[in-house]
Structure formats: structure tokens, C-alpha cells
Amino acid sequence: MKKILISFVAICLIIGSFLVLSYYDFSDKEGTISITLKDEKGDTISNEDYEFTNEDTLFSILDENYDLGCANSSYHVSDVCDKGLFTSRILLEINTLKTDWRNSYISIYENEEYSTQGIDNISINDGDIFVFEYKLVGGDN
């Protein structure tokens, strides 16, 4: 009986964690965000403002306005950017900003703060400034 009870608690913890990962979103209902792309030299290659509604996410705004390449399950670049079950997509390419995950990656800064969240877990709020910057693995930041 104890074994079943403890197992039930463990299952609740797993389901609860998945639900939080899937539905964690404190985005504003509408507003404007700024998206900047920076290349390997740190030069700005694009800087645009986008309006959003409650149906938009950071990924959907990028997807509508840029050519994206995402990591597949083997972390290779793929044109298919479908969201995995409970996981966040990994962006490897945005227009001419191209990375390969092994030697380079795209870092995301939200209002000048390095984001530790994946692209699908970042909330968007009115006035937010997002910078997508090319980074070398192990390089200076």
C-alpha cells in the first residue's frame, strides 16, 4: 500500500512538473516588443519592433517575420520547427544568423538580461527588448 501511495506522489510530481513547463506563461495580452539580431562580431544586423496580441508568443513572432532553423533531436539544423512535447525549441538559425550548436549558439537577452529559458518558455511583455546574439561555445560573453 505504501509503495502505491509513494508511486502516486511521484506520478503527481512528474505530471505537475510537465504542466508547469507547458503552461508557465506570464505574458501581457498586447503590446510591442523589439527584436535585435547581432552577428558574430557583435554588429547589429536587424532591429525591428513588433506588435503582439495574447495569441502571440516570442517564437510565433519570430516565425512570422524571419527564416528560422531549429535543432532536431540530434541537434542538427532543421527547417522543421515543430514544438516537441513539453520541451522548448532550440533556435540555431535566424535569417543570416547561423549557428551549429557544437561550436556556436544563439544567446537570448531579455531586457539586457541573459535568458536561461528556452524560446518557448519566455514571456513577452509590452516594451520588452529581445536581443538574439551569435555566441561561440566557451567564448567571451
Place this chain on the structure above:
Amino acid sequence: MDTKKMIMIALSVAILFTQEQIMVFLPNISFTVVLIVVFVSVYSFKESIILITAYVILDNIYMGGMNPFIIIPMLIAWYLIPISYHTILRRTTSEVKLAIFAFVFGFVYGWVYIPFRMIQIGIAEFWPYLLADILFEVIMGSFGFLTVLWLFKPLYNTMDEIIKSKKLIASKNYK
């Protein structure tokens, strides 16, 4: 090492790798923890280290480029299972003790990566990594706990029976 034992270890690596690839669509949900705990409990320490090394190298070759920031913490983390099994766990076959260990291991596995991620990304603060990973650690710990609690005994008995029937008992007479 006995040829039969080498084949057993190779098949164990194949099982580990295949189940992980099948479960790759669910983050931190796989039978890797329970399988490694079972393998570690039937193989000797040396054989377990060989098995884990082969598995980690294979996994990294397939998943992407032998990145040292991933392969080193991965090796360290998985080595903790045979090290703990042969020291603090005292070669126990109690599924409850091993399940508790599997739960804690889910968190330790995530923590081992943190210093390497800090070097790789270059952010010197510890807390953002810990917070960003905590739910994934809960998932890994809870699933490891569940699988060890329910699957360890039947898998251990099956493996033990195979090893005894094939006369593959760890006799330490490496050839």
C-alpha cells in the same frame, strides 16, 4: 575479460542507447537510471565503468559531436552510480534504498552539469542554472524513483538468472 561477458556488456549498451532514443521526445523520461542501476548491480565495478563509458561515447557521437562540456559531466554523473553502489549503498539489492538513491540522483545529475554550463556560456551566477533546471530534475528524480521501485527487482532477477545460467558470474578471472 571473458568474451561472453563482453557481448553481454555490448548488448547492455545497445539496450541503454535504444531505449533512450525511443524516449527522446520526453524530456528526462527514460529507463536509463533503472537499467544502469540493474547493470551495475550484476556487473563488477570495472565492467560497469566500461559499460557506462561505451554508452556515453556512443550517445555523444550520435547526439552531436563529442562536446566536452556535455561528455565530461555526463561521464562524471553516470559514474556516480557504480561508485555509490559499491561504497555508500554497499551493494544493496533493496529496491526501496535504490529508489531513494535514484530520486536523489535525478537532482545530482543536473547539478553536475552546472559548472560546465557556467564555463560554456560564461555566466558566473549559479542560481539561474539551478532554477532553470529544477523541474527537469524533479521529473528525472521522480521517474527514476518510480522505475527503480517497480522494475529493479524483476530486471535484476532476470539479469542475474541469465548471468548464472550462462556461467557469466563475475569471477574476476579477466583473460
